[in-house]
Amino acid sequence: MPWTLTSAVARIAGLVGVSERRPAEEPATSEPLFARAFQRAVDRASAADAKALGVARDQMGDDAPVLYRAVASGAPISAVAALAAAWDGLDPEARDAVGNPVMRPQSHLRWVHVEARQVDQTTCGAATMSAMLMQGDPFVALWVVTGRTLADYIPPEVLAVMAEDRPVRGLDERWYALQRALHAQTTTSALGPVAWPRSLGTPPWKVDDNTRYAGLRFRGALVDDSSPEALAPVLAHARRALGDGIPVPLYSSGDSALGIDSVIPRHVVLLVGDTGDGFLVYEPGSARILPLADADLRPDSGRLPALGNWSRASWVVLPVPRRS
Template sequence: MNLQDRYDECTDRVAAIDNVLSLLPRSPSAVGVLTALGTLEDLARTWTGDHLLRPGGSPDSVQRSAESYEDVAEELDAQATALEGRASDVEAGLDAAAGRTAATRVRAFIGLAGLEARGIRVIADALKAYADELDDGQSRFDRHAAGMRSARGDAFTVSAPPADWDDSHCAATMIALHNVYDEARAALIACRDALGTVIEAERRLRFAFTDASGYARLCGLPTSRTVNIVDGILALADGIGDPDRAVVSHDEWVAYLAARDELSEAERKRLDAALDTAEAPDERQIIIAALATGAGLALTLALALKLRTMTQKQIQAVAGLGLPEITNEDAAEWSSLTTPDGTVVTQMTNTTCGSSSLLMLAAQRDPFLALLIAEGEFVDGYVPDYVSDVTLIDRLPEAGLTSAERLRFLQEEIRIQTNKFTLWPGTWLGSAPWGYGDEVSRILDADVDLEYSLIGPDSDAQALIGRAITAVDSGTPVPFLVGDDTGVPRHYVLLVGHNGDELQFYEPWEGEVRTVPIDEAASGAPQGAYGWWKSIYGAAVPAD
């Protein structure tokens, strides 16, 4: 019997007591009292079993494991410090250009060590928290399980009324019965709550390990015949603070390697020259993401040249409409996403929450699209694949639209595209869920499971959240469909990050990245991260 089974068993035992209490006579006869005593003894025989076994595990052992992880993280920090010294020595010992190049390569490993240390500390902190909660849960469970055993013993010591009983004897016996039931009920609820503490602690620990896997994803970089580990570290590890919002996801990196391997030696040299002359990590990652789209080397190099003429804010927009620059602290403060001219990237009509989330998702994987959304520009006339079917899209750069007008146009067109074959009244109801799933699959170039309900909130929203966390920790944002509890889905939001106990959503109504604690995400209470809707109706998660 696992912890959840034991939790459920305690709940059933409490329900059984409540049922008996509701049936006890208020003015019992002697026969009624004797019947109630028999029922108490029968029920008390069920107040034992596996559900009253303490949760397993040793808090001390878990704490020691946490300390071991922390020691490894400190060792990585020490290695990073030593590498920085070596980088400085190399830079000073060689001529200017060679010294900078060599130092850059050494410092790339500092970024890798930093990523590993952060991932390991995520695990260490989670283990420490789990040890504390396990210790608390076990202590409370032991205390209240003893109370349960006491109540069970008391159940067999309640005396029947004497032969010459009267109403006062019956009343006294019934009071004693009630006291035993109350004692048992309180102990069972307390045992169940202690089990719930440990169950929740285990769930948080699992989520922490998936959070750490995001760092591991960037540390375990795949290579190819034309890319060694140093190149990979230079491309991805350097400059990334939160792997959930790295400019290049694992899938994009794999696509980049495949596209790079198809280039001739001369073409690879041109690509490497563009990467080497990039002035910041996000510029290198934009170049990699561009080649990963399949647009080809010429367009990738043209975008690289364009980056050199841009401000840092413009570059951040091309890196995913600024989303990769939102830190965990920013998300906690509900930070707005804006185009370089200050326009908030929000849904521009009441029915474009779905299409604005789709555009945000697509822009994370296509810097050409991010450039179009943020600046209204193409690179050498290239139309990004996701908007290639939009009416008059080739004329958009010369239309003279403001950023807000451009956002509205694209959102409306994507809404129409989403509903094209659905017979869904999008003008009034926005994006059809089944059409939306097809759009997500198209963006990710992979199958997705869009589990949704049009008749009420998802009955297993917590499991859906778990799958979504796994996806976002592997670098793939996940759209959610939310609403109220009346059976009507009303709004789309985009899960863009997971940090510890919190989820981070792009909420298109306000154009902000907002946080919600994991344990409140499926609570049924209004959430700012959901645009103040409260129930989850579905999510488009990558298929297993």
């Protein structure tokens, strides 16, 4: 059977009694992640701040979930209130893009007129992380789409772009600059004090450290797709995350049938939807949202467009449940 490095390591670990650590299950809840985050913020706020959050929520109306994401991003209440005040004044296309950048029905991932393609062959991981960041933080999405910041609040990733002092006048320039900033962030000190060569893309073990989404922690895990039984726990965790509004970064690779140089993780995509018998996947090389069936995640499936025309799943980045 053709093998990948990650599936081989996972199987060897199982044989010697060292199972792959994956996030534990979290108690089921019917309340979405971001709504819970908003309610926690209200409960912990002063009376004045709690009132301000309530007013902002009412201003957003049916788009209140965008405000919940803004609160979960860790932005100050002044910025959250400014977002609510500015919301109705945004251009409808911009409002749609900021309101739900990734996890909405679409065949191509684009914001206004710009397709969400990776900058070059080394930035698939950075593009995936950037899209996920925009989904989790409306202030980053607002800056990418419109160039605006609110109430003197600048998200840290946007601040990193500004520190480079490159021209970012257009949406495309801001999107590319965000990718470059995250690429630099994930490749710096990737091997202890030694930087990871940027030409090799994004090291899998750095994505979990640098993913900022709703204040959650993330953990990378090996994927063993050699059998449905081995793969089932990964798919279950991914579905649980998607059900809570959390996209899931997934690395893909080839296997030994395609050559020894393809057995390591080679590309990164983002699971953005659960179809019941598969997933919807943002593939940054094509800027498309593509279907990926559970049944196709097997050793003999061949090249899959949803995996960037690689054939195997090899590494997944999953949220770690909060401790109560």
